[in-house]
Amino acid sequence: MGLLFIFNVIIDVESWKSYQFIISRYFICLLFAVILLQLKKSTLLLTCLIAVDLRGMKPELISNDLCPFVQCSVITLLEKNIEFDVTYIDLERPPTWFLETSPLAMVPILKHNGSVLFESAVINEYIDEIAPPSIHPNNSMEKANNRSWIRFSSRLIDLQTSLSTADSKEDFTYILQELSQGLKNFEKYILNSPFFNGEKFSLVDAAIAPFFLRLRLMETRRRLGLLEGLPNLQAWSKALIARPSVINSVRNDFNLKFLNYIKTHSKYAALIFAR
Ligand SMILES: N[C@@H](CCC(=O)N[C@@H](CS)C(=O)NCC(=O)O)C(=O)O
Numbered sequence: 645m646g647l648l649f650i651f652n653v654i655i656d657v658e659s660w661k662s663y664q665f666i667i668s669r670y671f672i673c674l675l676f677a678v679i680l681l682q683l684k685k686s687t688l689l690l691t692c693l694i695a696v697d698l699r700g701m702k703p704e705l706i707s708n709d710l711c712p713f714v715q716c717s718v719i720t721l722l723e724k725n726i727e728f729d730v731t732y733i734d735l736e737r738p739p740t741w742f743l744e745t746s747p748l749a750m751v752p753i754l755k756h757n758g759s760v761l762f763e764s765a766v767i768n769e770y771i772d773e774i775a776p777p778s779i780h781p782n783n784s785m786e787k788a789n790n791r792s793w794i795r796f797s798s799r800l801i802d803l804q805t806s807l808s809t810a811d812s813k814e815d816f817t818y819i820l821q822e823l824s825q826g827l828k829n830f831e832k833y834i835l836n837s838p839f840f841n842g843e844k845f846s847l848v849d850a851a852i853a854p855f856f857l858r859l860r861l862m863e864t865r866r867r868l869g870l871l872e873g874l875p876n877l878q879a880w881s882k883a884l885i886a887r888p889s890v891i892n893s894v895r896n897d898f899n900l901k902f903l904n905y906i907k908t909h910s911k912y913a914a915l916i917f918a919r
Contacts, residue, residue: 808862
């Protein structure tokens, strides 16, 4: 009975706003400490205090196992060695609590210490800041430049998603051309290796890695030649795909599920990639 009550409190605590959350979390701890000490249940008290505290500290990523933007955040969390919980949702049948929590009705969202963050680029900068050392440049111009390329990577990912769900040959060809042009533009700005800023993995690397992973998978089904004549991007893609955080950012059945998604969500791309 007592445990049930405490469990309810832990759940409720999660939905409170951040400043209330922190104050009330410790108030609740204190209250239970007094009650349980009265009852002389010190082991139970200790367990409950740890449970309340940990639930406040561990970030929770609201996720979908095929979303490339979620994957950017998973890569960042893994790079920063942050323990986190993942809650998968079905985007075709989103639960009410998700629609009430996510302002854009999109994943990823990150819940942490009673607050909710959305937009993967913002989430990733937050993750970077709470767990030093930073993988984002210190210099203002370099930082802004990295942000621009993170935005650019997100545009490439959107185009790739459109390519993998194209319903007609015309759409497919048009999107392929857009992608090809985007990648040619990118090639000129890859000045370092093995990663975007040189030796150190950065948030730009986390932002583009899901694109390269999917491109490689699509290329195993149909040669698109998107990286042909682009040696900088080829080398970058190779380095990212071999990175442990990138390898571990998807589930074991990712390839199968991704191809199955194409098969069931497109008319033309399905003929190309998922026959
Ligand atoms: N700009 C957003 C894009 C996120 C996004 O496009 N998420 C997709 C899944 S990959 C989504 O949640 N779509 C909602 C839907 O399909 O209903 C970010 O970087 O977080």
